[in-house]
Structure formats: structure tokens, C-alpha cells
Amino acid sequence: MAITDDELKQRTEALIEEVDPHANDQYTFRGAQYDAGLAFVHFPEGKGGLGLSRSKQSIVDQVLRDAKVPYHDLMVNPIGIGMGAPVVLNHGTEEMHEKHLKKIFTGEDIWCQLFSEPTHGSDVAGIPSRAIRDGDEWLVNGQKVWTTLAHLSNYGMLLTRTNPDTPKHKGLSYFILDMHSPGVEVRPLYQITGEAEFNEVFLTDVRIADNQRLGDEGDGWRVAITTLMNERVALGGGSGGKGGGPIRTLINLWNTKKDELGEHDRKVMRDQVADLWIKAEILRLTNQRAKVLAKSGDAGPGGSVGKLFSAELNQKIFETCMSLEGAEGMLHPAGYPMVRSEEAHGSSFVSGQFLRSRANTIEGGTSEIMRNILGERVLGLPGDVRVDKDVAWSEIPR
Ligand SMILES: Cc1cc2nc3c(=O)[nH]c(=O)nc-3n(C[C@H](O)[C@H](O)[C@H](O)COP(=O)(O)OP(=O)(O)OC[C@H]3O[C@@H](n4cnc5c(N)ncnc54)[C@H](O)[C@@H]3O)c2cc1C
Structure with a gap:
């Protein structure tokens, strides 16, 4: 069944109309989103999707953002949604699909x-x-x-x-x-x-x-590759539409701080902010392209481009935020408490996000490993040295 972009938009608007996300809890609203096939539009019908191209999810997401729907994948169940669902879909039994996919999407199961x-x-x-x-x-x-x-x-x-x-x-x-x-x-x-x-x-x-x-x-390695490729798309996939995610934090900060800067500092910082905004836009468009190419739940090595670029860009964005903050950037709210995070990526203050971004080039595969994957699997360059590739694991010296 062919569904046009307009129909997809209308279906999402109808969902919001029928199950008001501001009057219903996360499980109810997201459960209805799953049943309507608007959870993972690239998944098959009856399994949270409509069998469309993955890139069409951005149409649904934009309508949800415009309606200020408060439940976002990253805050709900980032690993389950980003990796668990595609792995279960691609490698699990029908019984596993039935048991897990919906509860992963609603966040009932983290x-x-x-x-x-x-x-x-x-x-x-x-x-x-x-x-x-x-x-x-x-x-x-x-x-x-x-x-x-x-x-x-x-x-x-x-x-x-x-x-x-x-x-x-x-x-x-x-x-x-x-x-x-x-x-x-x-x-x-x-x-x-x-x-x-x-x-x-x-x-x-x-x-x-x-x-x-x-x-x-x-055959666990093959299943692990599905997980890792999807992880890279999830981590590199960016949040939000044009100008959204970390770059928005920088632009907002720039707008509040720019008048406090001297003439020369202001010119230099303006160049840096503009350069990062352009790179954020390149990342968004690169991810769009990767999503069009990706098949249902099978991300392919191209996701590593977005992961690599987004990790390094995030770090530069938050470094620039810290420069704009000046000495204030060294202050942490509430005395820098040691807490158990109840939400994913809970740091909302800029210095917290700056510190968190240091992990971006490590988590989900380091930038060096991303460059190896790109070199070998996307560009077709000679492989990394692997002396233990054909040796039984128990025989590898350690
Ligand atoms: C915030 C955060 C969250 C994480 N969450 C999870 C999680 O939920 N589940 C999970 O399983 N793991 C998780 N990880 C672990 C993460 O996947 C690993 O830290 C990462 O893969 C690197 O492994 P390592 O720390 O053992 O470093 P090592 O593999 O020891 O690497 C050390 C250094 O050597 C370099 N290096 C290693 N091999 C090569 C090579 N062949 N070529 C070039 N350079 C190389 C690396 O790039 C790195 O600079 C998380 C990590 C972070 C920081």
C-alpha cells in the first residue's frame, strides 16, 4: 500500500487528535502510536510500522515535535528503541516480536x-x-x-x-x-x-x-553487527530537525551572550558558531541520506559516517559553548552531586553536556574504529592487521 507524505502527516495528526499526548501517559500514547504503525515506519505493518522507507519517520517526528509531544525516544528507551527493536525484528521469532517490540517502544521495558x-x-x-x-x-x-x-x-x-x-x-x-x-x-x-x-x-x-x-x-557476531550498525545510526542520527539538538543549545547561548563580547571576540566567535551551524546541517543531511539507503532495521556501514561526524561535532559545539560561558562555565548547579541518573543523558546544564560529550568519541565504538570501518567497508581500503582472525579463541596468547 503506497502512503503519501501528506497521508502520513494526516495519520500522525489524527493520532494526536484521538489520544491527546498531554492528557495520556507515555505508555498509552506511545502504545497507540505503535498500533497505528507510526513507531518505526520502516518496520512491517502490525509490528509498529507501515513498511515505508526509514527516512519517512522524520515526517512523523516533525508532526510530534510541532505538537510538543513530551515523549521522545532518547528519553524513553534509547538503547531498546535504537538497537533492541531492530535486532529483535531481524533475528527474533514471531513470539519475540509479539512480546517485546511494543513494550520497547512504549518504554515499559527498558x-x-x-x-x-x-x-x-x-x-x-x-x-x-x-x-x-x-x-x-x-x-x-x-x-x-x-x-x-x-x-x-x-x-x-x-x-x-x-x-x-x-x-x-x-x-x-x-x-x-x-x-x-x-x-x-x-x-x-x-x-x-x-x-x-x-x-x-x-x-x-x-x-x-x-x-x-x-x-x-x-552466530552471535552476525546479530551483534546488526546491533552495532543500528547503534551508530541511533548515536549519529541527531535529534530534531534543522537547527535542533546540540547546535540549538549553542545558538541559544550565542544569542544571550554575544552582546557581552568585545568587538574582536564577537567576530571570531560568530565565525566559529556559523561554521558549526553549517556542519550540523551537513550532518543532518548526511543522516537523511543514510536513512534513505538503510533497509528496514539493517543500518549498513554508512551509519558510521554520521556517528563519527556527530561525535566530533558535539565535542566542538560544547567546547564553543564553554568558551561563550567563560568563567561561568566552571560552575555546576546544585554542587556537582553524585547521582544515579533516572533518565538517559540527564545533564541539562551546559558544563554537564560539555563533560558528557567527552564520551561521544568512545561510546558505540571509538572514532578510530569508525575510521577503520569507513576505510574498509565504505571506501574499500586495505583492512586493519588481524593476526588472531583464524586462530581458535582458546589458543590466542593472553
Ligand atoms: C558513555 C559510554 C557508554 C557506553 N555504553 C555501553 C553499553 O551500554 N554497552 C556496552 O557494551 N558498552 C558500552 N560502552 C563501552 C564502549 O563501547 C567501549 O568503551 C568502546 O567500544 C571502547 O572500548 P574500550 O573502552 O575497551 O577501549 P579500547 O578498545 O581498549 O580502546 C583504547 C584505545 O585504543 C584504540 N584502538 C583500539 N583498537 C584499535 C584499532 N584496531 N585501531 C585503532 N585504534 C584502536 C581506541 O580507539 C581507543 O582510543 C560505553 C562507553 C561509554 C564511554
Whole structure:
């Protein structure tokens, strides 16, 4: 069924008319959005989508923004929506679609990503955590780290080693882990922002039923790639339309501070602000293009362009914000408290966002790794040196 842009807009307006987002809670409004196929328009009908191009989601999002709908993906369930839903759609059973997709979108179930371990982040394929089969179940032991939102999550996307005697990429399996299972212990990690948005997760004799596996046994790396490619689109995808997201913070600050600057400072800063605004616009258009190219839930390596560019741009934007703030930028509201964040990315003050942006070039794959992916998979340059590629994981010296 072909749906025009105007029809999509009208359907979104009708949703807002029928289920007033200001009079209904998040679960009710977003549940109705999912049922109307306006959650992930590129997903199939009946699964939160309408089978359209991913780029058409921006039409829905713009209508929601114009109506000041208060529930945004990033604040609701960033990892579940950005990565969990596409992974479940692409690799899960019908039963898993039914059980998880809607609750991920409404935020009823928060999800986290259990990939990185203390010894393996960039080289996540080499992780040592282990799952050993016990009948219809797996017994998992190991430690995860930097697990964003694990303390609020009901489910985690768990990558773990099920066969140590094959090369590292071939011995991994991927499970949906119920975070309330016995043996799962979540401990906070505090960041320079003062928040503890991420965690260490200890897994001790955790039992997972085999029917919670996504993909074949030993094929977890393929499922992990779907997750990582979608993570890059989610992280690099920018927030909002033209002039939205971090660049808006800078423009607002510029407008309040520019008259306090001396003539020369003002000229220099104006150039910097204009340059960043242009780059933010290039990022927005690049992401639009990536979304048009991306198939349903399958982001492809092109998402790494947006992730790389947005991480480095965010840092420059918030550095410029700090320059505009001057000495005031060193002040933190409420005495720089150490808090457990109840929301994703809770820092709303500029110095908090500046500190948080330092993580942008690390989280979801470092900028060096993004450049490797772009070099190899987009530009077709020779690959990184991989001496352990064909060696059984158990034989790799460590
Ligand atoms: C805010 C934040 C949130 C996060 N949330 C999650 C989460 O929810 N779940 C999760 O699983 N992980 C999460 N992570 C972890 C993140 O994915 C890793 O930190 C990241 O992949 C880097 O791994 P590492 O820290 O082990 O660094 P390392 O891999 O040890 O890298 C150290 C340095 O070496 C460089 N390097 C490594 N390999 C190469 C190479 N082949 N070529 C060139 N340079 C290289 C890196 O670029 C980096 O500069 C999060 C991290 C942050 C900062």
C-alpha cells in the first residue's frame, strides 16, 4: 500500500487528535502510536510500522515535535528503541516480536546492551565471558562493563562465548537476558558529569533458556553487527530537525551572550558558531541520506559516517559553548552531586553536556574504529592487521 507524505502527516495528526499526548501517559500514547504503525515506519505493518522507507519517520517526528509531544525516544528507551527493536525484528521469532517490540517502544521495558567487558571493548569479538550448555539452558559467567541504563533495564542484549575452540568471531552467541534473573548483579559507575548512567554487570551462574537465543548458536557476531550498525545510526542520527539538538543549545547561548563580547571576540566567535551551524546541517543531511539507503532495521556501514561526524561535532559545539560561558562555565548547579541518573543523558546544564560529550568519541565504538570501518567497508581500503582472525579463541596468547 503506497502512503503519501501528506497521508502520513494526516495519520500522525489524527493520532494526536484521538489520544491527546498531554492528557495520556507515555505508555498509552506511545502504545497507540505503535498500533497505528507510526513507531518505526520502516518496520512491517502490525509490528509498529507501515513498511515505508526509514527516512519517512522524520515526517512523523516533525508532526510530534510541532505538537510538543513530551515523549521522545532518547528519553524513553534509547538503547531498546535504537538497537533492541531492530535486532529483535531481524533475528527474533514471531513470539519475540509479539512480546517485546511494543513494550520497547512504549518504554515499559527498558533495554541495555551487554557487550563490552573489562578486557574487550573495541575488540568485542574477543570477549571472555562464557556460556556453557546445560540441557535446554545455558549457564553464564562473566563480567560486563560500561552498561548504560542496566540499573533500570528489564532486558539486556547479551553477547557471550559459547565455543572457545573456534576463531573469536565464530564462537559467540547472542541472548535476550532477563535482567532480574538470579545471578545478575548491577553496580553503578560514576562519570565526570557526576551521574552514574552506566554500570558494571556481574553474571554469576546465570541461567538463560536456549529459546532466548537470537540467531544460531555460534552466530552471535552476525546479530551483534546488526546491533552495532543500528547503534551508530541511533548515536549519529541527531535529534530534531534543522537547527535542533546540540547546535540549538549553542545558538541559544550565542544569542544571550554575544552582546557581552568585545568587538574582536564577537567576530571570531560568530565565525566559529556559523561554521558549526553549517556542519550540523551537513550532518543532518548526511543522516537523511543514510536513512534513505538503510533497509528496514539493517543500518549498513554508512551509519558510521554520521556517528563519527556527530561525535566530533558535539565535542566542538560544547567546547564553543564553554568558551561563550567563560568563567561561568566552571560552575555546576546544585554542587556537582553524585547521582544515579533516572533518565538517559540527564545533564541539562551546559558544563554537564560539555563533560558528557567527552564520551561521544568512545561510546558505540571509538572514532578510530569508525575510521577503520569507513576505510574498509565504505571506501574499500586495505583492512586493519588481524593476526588472531583464524586462530581458535582458546589458543590466542593472553
Ligand atoms: C558513555 C559510554 C557508554 C557506553 N555504553 C555501553 C553499553 O551500554 N554497552 C556496552 O557494551 N558498552 C558500552 N560502552 C563501552 C564502549 O563501547 C567501549 O568503551 C568502546 O567500544 C571502547 O572500548 P574500550 O573502552 O575497551 O577501549 P579500547 O578498545 O581498549 O580502546 C583504547 C584505545 O585504543 C584504540 N584502538 C583500539 N583498537 C584499535 C584499532 N584496531 N585501531 C585503532 N585504534 C584502536 C581506541 O580507539 C581507543 O582510543 C560505553 C562507553 C561509554 C564511554
